[in-house]
Amino acid sequence: MxxxxxxxxxxxxxxxxxxxxxxxxxxxxxxxxxxxxxxxxxxxxxxxxxxxxxxxxxxxxxxxxxxxxxxxxxxxxxxxxxxxxxxxxxxxxxxxxxxxxxxxxxxxxxxxxxxxxxxxxxxxxxxxxxxxxxxxxxxxxxxxxxxxxxxxxxxxxxxxxxxxxxxxxxxxxxxxxxxxxxxxxxxxxxxxxxxxxxxxxxxxxxxxxxxxxxxxxxxxxxxxxxxxxxxxxxxxxANVDSVKITIHGRGGHGARPHQANDPVVTAAHLVTALQTLVSRRVDPQAAAVVTVGALHAGTKNNVIPDSAELLLTVRSYADDTRATLLDGIRQLAGDICRSFQCPKPPEVEVSKEYTPAVYNDPELSATAAGxxxxxxxxxxxxxxxxxxxxxxxxxxxxxxxxxxxxxxxxxxxxxxxxxxxxxxxxxxxxxxxxxxxxxxxxxxxxxxxxxxxxxxxxxxxxxxx
Ligand SMILES: [Zn+2]
Ligand SMILES: [Zn+2]
Missing domain, CATH: 3.40.630.10 (Zn peptidases)
Incomplete structure (x- = not known):
């Protein structure tokens, strides 16, 4: 109305x-x-x-x-x-x-x-x-x-x-x-x-x-x-992006891991590798955050699940930092899944509803401070x-x-x-x-x-x- x-x-x-x-x-x-x-x-x-x-x-x-x-x-x-x-x-x-x-x-x-x-x-x-x-x-x-x-x-x-x-x-x-x-x-x-x-x-x-x-x-x-x-x-x-990564494995019996493809292990490696985006790829003078806030996989100790899901919040100020982070997430997810022989590539979904960074105009900020x-x-x-x-x-x-x-x-x-x-x-x-x-x-x-x-x-x- x-x-x-x-x-x-x-x-x-x-x-x-x-x-x-x-x-x-x-x-x-x-x-x-x-x-x-x-x-x-x-x-x-x-x-x-x-x-x-x-x-x-x-x-x-x-x-x-x-x-x-x-x-x-x-x-x-x-x-x-x-x-x-x-x-x-x-x-x-x-x-x-x-x-x-x-x-x-x-x-x-x-x-x-x-x-x-x-x-x-x-x-x-x-x-x-x-x-x-x-x-x-x-x-x-x-x-x-x-x-x-x-x-x-x-x-x-x-x-x-x-x-x-x-x-x-x-x-x-x-x-x-x-x-x-x-x-x-x-x-x-x-x-x-x-x-x-x-x-x-x-x-x-x-x-x-x-x-x-x-x-x-x-x-x-x-x-x-x-x-x-x-x-x-x-x-x-900050720029705030939400990212969902789905890792595909092949489920099976926990006692027979060689007959399965364990997405939990792949997810664990990916979580660790994601930490290097901020520490190794982004300029130390630029602010950035990659937090894996949720990691879901499996139902029981002796069942290897079919998939694992990671939910991330990704934060930055400058557009190029944002691009470095989002490109890096896609690349690491793809390459890690490949190296662990996942049966198919991961899905990396970046939410369309991102919040862009707030930039306070320096001149206006100075005027306001005065x-x-x-x-x-x-x-x-x-x-x-x-x-x-x-x-x-x-x-x-x-x-x-x-x-x-x-x-x-x-x-x-x-x-x-x-x-x-x-x-x-x-x-x-x-x-x-x-x-x-x-x-x-x-x-x-x-x-x-x-x-x-x-x-x-x-x-x-x-x-x-
Ligand atoms: Zn609030
Ligand atoms: Zn508020």
Missing amino acids: RHTLRTCHDGLATLRPLLLVILLLSLMPAVAHGQAAAGKVAATDATAELKSWVKGSLGDWVSLYQELHTSPELSLHEKKTAARLAAKLGEMGYEVTTGVGGHGLVALMKNGSGPTLLLRGDMDGLPVVEQTGLPYRSQVKVIGDRGVEVGVMHACGHDVHMTNLLASASFLASHRALWSGTLVVIGQPAEEVGRGAAMMMADGLFKRFPRPDYALALHVEPGLPAGQVGIVSGWAA VFRRVLGEDAVAEIAPTMGGEDFGRYARRLKIPGLLFRLGAIEPKLMARSKKKGGPPLPSLHSSRFAPDARRALEAGIVATSSLVLQLLPPAQAQ
Whole structure:
């Protein structure tokens, strides 16, 4: 189901500019006043206004966060979450289109000439039974994709991302004099399964809506205290490929191995040989991972099975490293099976649904670091290490060849973090843990200020362009 929500603000946008000004003056004195002051507002004034706006509204955003936290939905099932976001963005004056690539939504605000900026929040939760004990914990249970009941939890902080997105969108909508250009705010489904960005693009994200000049997103970071942000310049998250290898042998009696062809032995050699791809073939300066996460063969100690199956996750940053790994896997599997006289060649299946690496544009990263230091303080901005984790946000900038940035938002209550960092301190729950409990209030305060400030920097008022 796909439909477009239009609000009274969008209706006004089609009227003549003079009428628009008159209507705004009569209906929205606060906004109109802000517009009249356009161009005169120095960055410091804008920051002061933003900070006081965030302080004044933070309680509401924390409530929204808790509501979202209590009612998570699994990847590809984000229907109610998307409807909630769509309604709120519509109330703010955005032109909202739902059903873009599954439950994806696009909220558009055209505000004069200038660049177009895409701001992305992801909406899906995870099949995890929450064990935080928080009063607003999720108690949602659904029948999962495998037909069994699963708990659902926002264990990756996408509820923080959505709240940050809505709050920043709200500030920008109510302070249009501070910026000029076009905002494309998107609620992306299915990030946890690496598909949402591709689904939205396949459904015309960049054809039906304005093509962005920048793409921005954030992700909560359990390695940083709430109140801080982290930036990685350059490669930030990895190419993620899933590979399945099937080795064919010839089954038989465990006491008569000479009459069989044992795929378990072939698989064992292949697992060992695969370790040499990273250690011997990839440039030591390039990052790469080959992990055999599953190895299935056989049913009983005295039965030689017919086949063995290996499931791999393969990670890299650069495209040529990715090619080295995938070509090497095919070659080693083929050659090892040949040397062990397998009755037929192995099948090597590389999943089509791979997640491309996230590359943070160095210039945009430097701009963001400067803005964040100015608005949050020197000590609040950390340079952090890239991860071999995956994030499908990288697809947007990669497709359009535009600067993109996924920055990190500190999520952990600072005292808890300090205690955990002491020698022998208690470990903190990671992302995807059933005990992951971000300090949402502090994180959101920093996140909304950081996000909105960066947007103001990239979409300056028309007079300043
Ligand atoms: Zn996640
Ligand atoms: Zn996530």
